[in-house]
Amino acid sequence: MDNGNAKHNGTDQVAPPLRLLIVGQKRTGKSSVGNTILCKEAFNTWGGADSAVAHGESEGRQLMVVDACGWGTNENLVHKQEKLEIFNALSLCEPGPHILLLVIPLLHFSHSEKAALQKRMEILTEGVWRHTMVVFTLGDRLRDCSIQDHIQTTGKDLQWLMEKCRYRCHVLNNKTPQDRQQVSGLLDRAEDMLMENGGWHFSLHMYSRLEEEWSRREMEMKEKILERHDGAGKTSRGLAVISYRNQKGGLRLNDTLMKLVYHG
Template identity: 30%
Template structure:
């Protein structure tokens, strides 16, 4: 039986769950390797937190610098392709120069960036500037596989980027250095991003290679073509990729070219952006999958298999 069926079978339990606005979750502590049940709990906690924040009366709600309001002059029904603003989320491991790339995009030193293999960013931060006549906002996120943060806290913080860039980011920029050895570890990153944000997220994603100064005469296209793992990563994002040289901060062509690729991606997606609704749909889909798996395990136990 599903969790919902289990609750509805017991009237006192049903009333208890109703008292908490239907917020409930189920754990199988015998299967500690099953991380999705933890991810689902974190998503529910995150959703509840932001619902509460948005539901408070304005006079009593304390300002939250991470919850940027939608500009009043933007009509939510206006096609996003006609707007001059662009909202970007940066994703990647430690050492991929995420913060430096954010500074390069904005043309200003907005994010703290140092040469280090360890993480500088431990929570999401956002900054914005006018770039080539348009308003551009960038959200920097903690790095995947950060050993200084608990996995659950890390995943929750990365997921929070969607709410910070609300009503939703136009582009997720998944970053890798051109000189990185691409192992199965790196290949897991798109799957992790899909797990957090749903399958739709890769339609709004672009691979960005950093350390472009290390290409040494080889084009990034040649690099992708010669490496099957790199090629697979790029294909998962619709063949979209770009390269940055963060040491050439005066090279605005590389930024304008990235923005043009984002514009093209938006047009290919019908003029829309990744939305909070897509995030909720992904959460609901994962919950349904979890309930189906629980039902299957229950049936298997009943048969005595």
Template identity: 30%
Template sequence: MDKSTTIRILLLGKSGNGKSSLANTIFGETAFKVKNFNDLKTFVSEAKIKCINGRSITLIDTPGFFDQGRSEDEVKPELMRCITECAPGPHVFLIVFKVERYTEQEQAVTNEILQYFSDDALKYAVVVFTHGDQLPEGMKIEQYVSQSEGLRGLVKKCGDRCHVFDCKYWKNTEQEDNYRSNQFQVAELLVTIDKMLMKNTGEFYTNAVLSEVEREIQEEAQRIRLSSKTTSEEEIRELAKINILKKQMKGATLWIKGSVVAVTGLFAAVSAWVISSRVGQTSTVVALPNQEILDQGFREIAESVVKAEEAIVPLIVKAGEEVGQTTVSVTDVAETGAWVIFEALTALYERTYDPYNLFV
């Protein structure tokens, strides 16, 4: 593999497993913010580049895609950003676990990773354990892995590649036991990665989605390149990624808009329900007319309206005043309120859009 090629390393695992601390340990500096519980709801994928031992390495830290209770709709936007950051594909997956009992929950995380990226991803994967202070004295991580059938099977599928770190207690490089030193483990991890890259002939993991995103990034980069002769290639690619991500998210918004056009009556029912519950006006639609026909997509639209009440409710009230009524009917909402709500949502989205912090 060409030494000038940047190695893209994607960290995956549950929230709280120590991905950000591990990334800082690999870089030898505080490049990534270590999140607390309050940060987890707004945490988005983050990419940093550093030269280590003459090699350019990009670490991509990710939120807990695979946390229990996270819906697919919550995961999709952030997964989109993650894919944009690591396109055309990662050279290395670091699958991060704590040194603790390997339960069905941890197995479920592994299964979800493979659902998103396929079994082929394990050819590019290293299993990394954090909280190494929990490792029994004198035991190495390979011995620990051998005690669990689930872990043993996963590590075997990853080419028997595994390492252990402790970001709290193993910082001192003057350890009596070199094995329990983060400096030693980082050096060993980089050796493992180099061996894996050689085995994979320098290739990176990719799939149809990653390839398509990379194609779009390159096309956008060419457009930027032609319009700006002074922008560096690094800046051009970053701008291209931001623009593509914004385009993808707007595409999702337009899809919702198309759905509203197709079923204005149903959307009106949802709108009237929101108006009656948030504004306090009486409505001919006190409850949703038919629970069975209200699909999950429109329930989420209603919830979005409620969350954005400060921007939207005044506009809804104004819409009611414009039709000269204190009672809001389904027809009224269909004609005025539905599009007022949607346009308000769109305006709110465009004003607050931040590609590094989607849907806060």
């Protein structure tokens, strides 16, 4: 655990910087988001650049910001190069980003965009959503409309995205980088998320191990229940073992919730 939101620890040493990984589709203003946060021209905004990292201080916080190479719009195919770029971006902010800033323009969020996004985020496992905040660009388009109203009126695809990231979002206007209040609000929300996650950063390796452990324990539990009922000769009522995980991390077996705790 590395708590990036504290400026000093008990020995008065400077805490590690808050690590932000900016991800999203190409031509969404990703690089401009990084520049606005750092208040300097840290990233190339012309497009086509590889993933890049920049350091700096913003609103009193030490930051490490990684601008990941944008992904394409194909909803059915994730190119090998895109996977490599995602993994490369993760490696630039080792041991892992505290927060992923998923950049979405304040336009209509289409079903094909949702499908393309879902394919890319699946590479990072389901656990990535705990560390993800949506950053809406083109903030000037809201005008007199609130972001809540925009989400409600845009459609079910955007509402799906909001549910995945637990409605953690922030509006940013890259046309007014001198407005530091919008940046301060974003960093405040990022630090709140870090506290909600117990100070833990996102680690693809860690979540992959958890997924493997869940699968192993699920299989063991199914085998034990089958052995128990086969041994007792109890086949009345047509026992069927059906298992699935609920949203809270439990394993449900024939409507009996059995809590599993990972100690690895």
